[in-house]
Amino acid sequence: MREFNVEGVCVPEEHYMVDISGKLEQIKVMVDKQKYFVINRGRQYGKTTTLFELEKFLRDEYTVISISFEGLGESAFSTEENFCREFLKLIKEALELSGYSDVEQAKWVNESVNDFSSLSRHIRKICKDSNNKYVLMIDEVDKSSNNNVFVNFLSKLREKFLARRAKKDFTFHSVILAGVYDIRDIKLRLIQEGFHMPALGETVINNSPWNIAAQFNVDMSFSAVEIQTMLREYEKDHQAGMDISEIANEIYDYTNGYPVLVSSICKRIDEVLGAKWDVEGIRQAIKLLLKEENPLFQSLIKNLTSNQELYNLVYRLIMNDFRLPFNPDDQYVNLGARYGFFKDDDNRVGIANRIFETRLMNYFVNQGLHDKIKATPLRYTDEEGIIVNGKFNMQVCLEKFAKYYDEYYSDKDVKFIEIHSRYFVLFFISSILNGHGFIHLESQSTDRRKRDVIVNFFDQQFIIELKIWRGEKLHNEAFTQLLGYMTKRNLTEGYLLTFDFRKKKEPKQEWVKMEDGKKIFNVVV
Numbered sequence: 001m002r003e004f005n006v007e008g009v010c011v012p013e014e015h016y017m018v019d020i021s022g023k024l025e026q027i028k029v030m031v032d033k034q035k036y037f038v039i040n041r042g043r044q045y046g047k048t049t050t051l052f053e054l055e056k057f058l059r060d061e062y063t064v065i066s067i068s069f070e071g072l073g074e075s076a077f078s079t080e081e082n083f084c085r086e087f088l089k090l091i092k093e094a095l096e097l098s099g100y101s102d103v104e105q106a107k108w109v110n111e112s113v114n115d116f117s118s119l120s121r122h123i124r125k126i127c128k129d130s131n132n133k134y135v136l137m138i139d140e141v142d143k144s145s146n147n148n149v150f151v152n153f154l155s156k157l158r159e160k161f162l163a164r165r166a167k168k169d170f171t172f173h174s175v176i177l178a179g180v181y182d183i184r185d186i187k188l189r190l191i192q193e194g195f196h197m198p199a200l201g202e203t204v205i206n207n208s209p210w211n212i213a214a215q216f217n218v219d220m221s222f223s224a225v226e227i228q229t230m231l232r233e234y235e236k237d238h239q240a241g242m243d244i245s246e247i248a249n250e251i252y253d254y255t256n257g258y259p260v261l262v263s264s265i266c267k268r269i270d271e272v273l274g275a276k277w278d279v280e281g282i283r284q285a286i287k288l289l290l291k292e293e294n295p296l297f298q299s300l301i302k303n304l305t306s307n308q309e310l311y312n313l314v315y316r317l318i319m320n321d322f323r324l325p326f327n328p329d330d331q332y333v334n335l336g337a338r339y340g341f342f343k344d345d346d347n348r349v350g351i352a353n354r355i356f357e358t359r360l361m362n363y364f365v366n367q368g369l370h371d372k373i374k375a376t377p378l379r380y381t382d383e384e385g386i387i388v389n390g391k392f393n394m395q396v397c398l399e400k401f402a403k404y405y406d407e408y409y410s411d412k413d414v415k416f417i418e419i420h421s422r423y424f425v426l427f428f429i430s431s432i433l434n435g436h437g438f439i440h441l442e443s444q445s446t447d448r449r450k451r452d453v454i455v456n457f458f459d460q461q462f463i464i465e466l467k468i469w470r471g472e473k474l475h476n477e478a479f480t481q482l483l484g485y486m487t488k489r490n491l492t493e494g495y496l497l498t499f500d501f502r503k504k505k506e507p508k509q510e511w512v513k514m515e516d517g518k519k520i521f522n523v524v525v
Contacts, residue, residue, distance in 0.1 A: 042340025142179035221257030
């Protein structure tokens with residue numbers, strides 16, 4: 001029986017998989033055009049599975065050599081001779097495991113190859129004398145991209161590519177490299193991570209050895225329609241009776257199609273939640289996922305904490321609702337995009353998906369980053385009156401928050417409170433949820449500059465719009481905006497929390513009746 005896989009390569013006979021044939025067709029067009037390119041995406045983004053499927057997809061027209069630098073020790077990159085021998089050995093083994101003939105395998109064996117010049121001649125002879133068109137695919141290339149020998153290897157492939165164009169050499173028809181980093185910008189990684197290449201000098205540092213690579217624009221994320229293809233396969237086997245379109249759209253809404261997150265949600269619904277294929281089941285699966293320490297989240301936090309400037313930027317985007325244009329020439333926007341933190345959200349920097357945003361938000365909240373916040377006791381965050389018979393009462397929660405805020409923050413530095421107002425709310429509510437629910441942030445379709453706090457507690461969902469008092473007119477407009485968003489999500493109740501820093505403010509806690517029987521709990525602190 002097949003299962004949802006979140007560990008390593010996916011195999012159609014063993015795992016439920018999204019139909020990526022459309023993506024493979026797009027990649028094949030690049031191969032047909034003899035392009036050299038890099039598939040660079042974040043951790044667990046389906047790169048290895050894509051190469052696995054691509055190899056099968058291309059075999060009718062090409063001899064595909066699919067190797068990986070995963071697990072190669074340092075000795076393989078210590079000298080050109082060692083690298084050349086390991087490289088040819090990997091090719092022979094790959095051809096053997098892919099079922100190519102002994103004759104084809106034997107072509108690549110050559111003990112006299114001991115440097116890149118002799119390797120180049122060896123590749124030239126094979127590609128010239130053979131009727132086969134060779135496609136070289138190398139996975140996990142950035143495992144060794146800090147190495148002089150590897151950089152020289154790339155330079156040799158580049159040299160042969162350019163010579164082939166000038167009709168002066170024979171080489172691989174197409175070369176595909178896969179990894180987290182874009183090898184075209186290898187110098188950025190070398191500088192950021194402190195590597196030094198004295199043997200290559202400043203010329204290589206300032207000029208990428210892989211600037212021949214074509215732009216890879218194939219969308220590796222899964223669309224809602226593509227997610228449906230996987231759910232249909234599951235439905236055939238289990239007759240779960242799910243609404244495939246609704247489930248696919250909801251999963252996409254939280255994951256933005258990040259492959260391992262899509263499979264992770266499905267796996268938890270199937271194996272942990274008793275095949276609860278509905279919206280509530282998805283939220284419960286996300287709640288379980290957010291509690292886990294898995295390799296993806298560990299990598300996310302590691303990359304965040306290893307760069308203070310990136311850390312500060314991500315914090316401001318999430319916790320301070322900071323707005324920043326998506327400029328790929330900005331060093332930290334570029335780096336965040338490489339790590340999978342950022343996406344281009346209508347020409348501004350957005351967090352890649354809701355699950356990442358929620359996980360990072362939880363991390364920031366749990367860190368207690370600011371002493372003024374960390375030192376404040378949470379006497380009002382007990383569950384009494386807030387969680388009753390398994391139901392969350394948001395009215396009582398916000399009433400307690402208002403009391404908490406008035407006691408500890410109302411007389412604090414106004415600028416500090418204004419900057420960190422969202423943090424106070426998230427910190428307070430998270431302490432009550434205590435892992436039994438989760439919070440995410442969401443833009444209103446009517447105003448993409450506004451981001452509301454969405455609280456999920458089992459089958460309940462609450463929308464809280466956070467505002468700074470900017471006058472009566474804007475305050476009244478906030479009711480209209482929130483009402484529109486409530487209507488979109490079929491909710492009859494909404495919550496408006498306003499921070500008022502005027503000396504003569506008027507604290508409020510009241511229900512305001514709106515049209516069609518809807519109402520908004522208005523809190524001013």
